[in-house]
Amino acid sequence: MFRFSDLSMTLQHQLREFFDEHIYPNEMPYREQLAWAQNRFAPLPLMDQLKQRAQDAGLWNLFVPKSHGEYSAFGGLSNLDYAPLAEQMGRVTWSPEVFNCNAPDTGNMEVFMRYATPAQQSRWLTPLLNGDIRSSYAMTEPQVASSDATNIELRIQREGDEWVLNGRKWFITGALYERTKILIVMGKSDPKNPDRHKQQTQVLVPKDTPGITLVRPLTTLGYDDAPIGHAEIHFDNVRVPLENVLLGEGRGFEIAQGRLGPGRIHHCMRLIGAAQRALEETCQRVDNRTTFGRKLSQHQSVREDIAKSFAEIQMARLLVLETCQKMDEVGAREARDMIAASKISVPKMVQDILDRCMQMHGAGGLTEDYFFAEAFNYARWCRQADGPDQVHQMALGKQLIEQYGKQ
Template sequence: MDLSPSPKAEQLLVQLKQFMAEHIYPNEKAYAEQVHNASNRWQAMPLMDELKAKAKAAGLWNLFIPEEHAELSPHGGLSFLDYAPLCEEMGRVLWSPEVFNCNAPDTGNMEVFMNYATDAQREQWLTPLLNGDIRSSYAMTEPQVASSDATNIELRIEKDGGEWVLNGRKWFITGAMNERTQIFIVMGKSDPENPSRHKQQTQVLVPKNTPGLNIIRPLTTLGYDDAPIGHAELVFDNVRVPLENVLLGEGRGFEIAQGRLAPGRMHHCMRLIGTAQRALELACKRAVSRTTFGRPLSKHQSVREEISRSFSEIEMARLLVLKTCKLIDEQGPMQTTDMIAATKTTVPLLVQTVIDRCMQMHGAGGLTEDYMMAEGFNYARWCRQADGPDQVHQMALGKQIIDRFAAE
């Protein structure tokens, strides 16, 4: 199996690495200071806008766009395999994907518009998202039910004349707090009596300024609010939108969710490889710059063993990601759910473990914002919940594997 990127992707990676070296790494401290000192932590940061303009000018914009939508991309679209090393590179600095318009949840939402929206919906929402003029949110998770089973979703979507009426509560809705977020893709239950549990759900488009859509509070993960994108709790109180705001059609919400979440899971894993790789590199620098018991950390056997183990695990995780990407390119995401589940349940936990070792080598400093590791650890940890918790994917994957081999 050839896991090499195309010449086009190789060239983009060279350009991306150069951009990161010239514009991202030197601005990490300045960006953190802007976020911390902002009077409104959910506003667009001036430095981010400056970097976006430079990324556009460099042709490093919307790199996530797949080949089947090549007409929307300045570079003609990329395969999953081609995008993986680019996404990994962006993952080395957790806020940098937004610089290239490649951040979650917008990439997944843009793909929803590409694949399921009408021409009018694409014109109204996809075009400004591709331009980076607005941001978006995907509202699926609910606090009162186990949302990992999408058929549990309780937010009600009911017809009333020429409108949909939404009532319910959502939480951990990424991007909802951001001042540039203008559109919510909302999944709810429109036909609870349908005998098919997978046809009870519908997804509709709700503009942020719609009366009755109330942002209750920002939420944190391990103390991080992830500003200026963040995650929020929302209440929909008799929210009304026109019937034409439906996506794909009534009763097709589960279908959209399945199509959206699979690529998103892979994008998170791609970024996490970059996060782990950078943590390992920092640990190696630390190992030669600090001395304990009369010799550098790098001379201690335990440190060398943990560096060795981390290197090997990152390489294994990277190969798993690349193999899965190759299979997605060849067969499509719906035919590779086993490999996507294996990747999704393996990479975040592995990266969390690697970063934990690297934090330990940095002593107390590893727990602070002086380094990227604490925030990276938080990212890896919440990825074990995002897009479905590990246990749900392991349960489904285990069934697939048993059925596959028990039948032989």
């Protein structure tokens, strides 16, 4: 059984209370503010109020890892201790931002903590930790399979004391959001380097730099995920000073590798929260709905679906917790088998659970009157985010065959 620290337990309790008091009652108002927004990618007033309340309550920057505890009011949390907090946030899709814990900013802040110079940190990390600005991570490109990072084609060329960027990116989460000010851009700076993992560089590009065009918002299953959203961006002779390089020229791949483990597992944690909520709401629904002379809850197939979903949630949660603890103990690199196992299992499992729960809600289950559809979209999207599942299955399968196959 997984044991959480006292600190985590206290935060879990406070977070649940915060949800009861501030988040659930604001689900409908949030939806309405967004629906009536003139600009879907502008900050919502409600979000700013809730952020202030979360800061007042000390529920802020919960994602900060123990290894960078200096950035957290309470010294950071282990992955294991953070898991139930992220699960709680997963119950309301837009809630992580309230606690400054939303993707991609959490991953970006970690990048700044680990790889940025003090000057870069004071300019970008500090306002990010304060929730004053947002950030994007520009990796994926439309024309190549970006799960293989060596395919990246956006060109970064050094000209005098500047980097010059040319190319296209898409699925750049957050870039449309008005509050987003800084992009971390991965590109190819040295395409002829014989070491294919040294051809890439990452540079910091303020969003208002000339030459950047936000071409359009992208949707997934019809959702634009506003106000954070996913953008297609074109870079046309975009120039930034040399000091905007992150870590160093040719070290882009190294940063990319370090960034992704925790991000994937955060998605999984949140998805489990979505599934758990779906299960609970479905239990309430089936007990209150009658069809063909019998409560839905008395139909054997309904009970089977609920029992199966419960068991799957248990398994998914345990897998994620085990992964977290392994990450805490041996690091993300050594835990990559478990990270991959979580990434390929949890989103699909949660997608199926949500599909079942929607079905038990009738046609209404597909609408915005419930949170299922939006969560379903999130789960489906996660099967592509950070690389399609198939890529992780390939890597994990290969690793296992090496491990067991040589015996």
